[in-house]
Amino acid sequence: AQSVAQPEDQVNVAEGNPLTVKCTYSVSGNPYLFWYVQYPNRGLQFLLKYITGDNLVKGSYGFEAEFNKSQTSFHLKKPSALVSDSALYFCAVRGTTGNQFYFGTGTSLTVIP
């Protein structure tokens, strides 16, 4: 079965510290992996994606993510968190042998000033 898991419902980090939001996946074939961010009362916004190639992907607003095939993970990272990064983050996956998209349950990130 294809799925994506975000093991942490809530992540708190101090402003200026590095942040990590975790994501693991299970998919048929090679994965297409995405991170999206949702601010209150807004639609989701695309941050970055992994399709193929370099395992370290850089995206918007200083975010990056590392694809790890052996651990089936795609963790979102940022070297220095900002208060404005506080939002709900979703990992999503689509397998190359299917057309459905699967979203994680979301991780609420709070950056503490």
Add this chain to the structure above:
Amino acid sequence: DSGVTQTPKHLITATGQRVTLRCSPRSGDLSVYWYQQSLDQGLQFLIQYYNGEERAKGNILERFSAQQFPDLHSELNLSSLELGDSALYFCASSLKTGYNEQFFGPGTRLTVL
């Protein structure tokens, strides 16, 4: 602003009724996706259309249906509404499909009383 528009923004209706949600994709995008977001179910993929044809189907109830018109706008029809259908419904669009990132609309908040 993602370029994806959804109407109406809010919708309040009664159980047993039927409603239609409308989505206009970004200019040039051929794929349209529909999602349901609720507190207990998270973000659920409902259905995808590509250039007028159904491409993928997710957890969409039989009471729900969708279509994509020749001008590429899409409508999601929800019938025999139940209290549990109250949720935020998002439309997203992408250039083609698969590995293209999706751009989300602001959502339609449906409340069934």
